[in-house]
Amino acid sequence: MLKNLISLYTNSILYTEHPKHTSDQFYIFFDGSQKNWLAIPKSNLTEKELNLLQVLYEQVKIPSKPLTTLSRKWHDFLLLNGPMPSLSTDSNFRFIQFHIKGLGVDPTEIEPAIKGFFSDEVQIIWEDEHNGIVIEERRQLSLTESELTSMADTLESDFYVKISFYFGKIYPYSSHLRTHFVQEKEYFEFAKENLERTNILTFEKIFPAFVAFNLPEYMKEKIKMELSSVFSEDPELYTTIKVFLENNLNASLTAKKLYIHRNTLQYRIDKFIDKTGVQLKDFYGAFTVFLACLLFEQRK
Incomplete structure (x- = not known):
């Protein structure tokens, strides 16, 4: 096959x-x-x-999508391990990868819409109809994470598709650019396969789950024995604790997102602490419980 x-x-x-x-x-x-x-x-x-x-x-035989000279150089460099594009050595670059889920995706319609959100000229190369890369040369501050979220919402509304972005780091122009891109691509592919859907992904959002996924099995079993079994008994407790941790232990914001009263939230938190003996407002406790949440999510 x-x-x-x-x-x-x-x-x-x-x-x-x-x-x-x-x-x-x-x-x-x-x-x-x-x-x-x-x-x-x-x-x-x-x-x-x-x-x-x-x-x-x-x-x-499938017609190739025409590329500009610079886009062709970036395409060959990133995807085919070709030579580096000749650019200013004092420039910084960021790769914003995107994945579009939906039927009838037309790159020729979506590409101009994506470019329209950037103040500076960007290069966009497509791996296929559903996956592409925005190559941004940083001359000035451009889209923030919140602005990228707004862009994703707008594109989804206008084109009736689901779209997610991996918001890459900023790197100086060097021979290591492709290595950085390949690593970020690995994280994005992992997220698409293993994480619950979200519009905007970054290294720090993916890496904890990436670590949890790659833990040795005996380590996963230890965490399951200590904490994850509580979530198996009460899946609602898992959802509550994970959202609480993801919102920086902010009770008001967590209650609002879960559509529950603060007293209900506090009851569930106290219930978790009573069952596990682990305090959530301690950094080490919160870190350990979040790791358990990620492993439980993977098992689901």
Whole structure:
């Protein structure tokens, strides 16, 4: 099956829907039995491998989306490990990755809408119809996290899609730019697979869950034995405690978000403390309980 080839060919992309556009640097193969399309970088295939794949699968021709010269350089650098774009060495850059979930997504309509929110010129490159990268050169302060949230809400309302952004860090122009991008891409892919949906994602929002997911099994069992079993007995308690911790132990804000009275919230918090013996207003207690919440969420 085509999906088994992803591990063999670096930077290949699997589609579950017919792609409308792709880079001319890829060969596209179609698996009729699984209804999958796989884009493999041309540079990764020898002539012999290409001939074999053409026998096993249908090779399809898909029009490539035209890129500007600079966008093409960024595309090849980030996605195909090509040479770095020649830019000012005193510039800073930020990568804002996005994922669009919905039917009939048209990049040619959404791209201008995204660019319209930025005061400076940005480059946008697409991996496929649902995933892309905004490349922002930082000459001045641009979108904050709250403004990016507003942009996501606007795009969802205008195009009837669900969209999430990974808000990358700011990096100086250097040979390490691609390494930073690849690491951020790993975090974003993890979040799409494992976290409850949210519009805006950052390193600090993802990394605790990333750590929890990669803990050794014996560590996960210890936390389950100490804390997570309480959540299994009372899932409502899990929701309450997690929202309380995510809102910096602010009782008023937590009660408002959960649509409950503050007295009800305090009752549930006291109930959790009585059952576990762990204080939430202590940093170490809050950290440990939040880790337990993340592990319980993964098990769900």
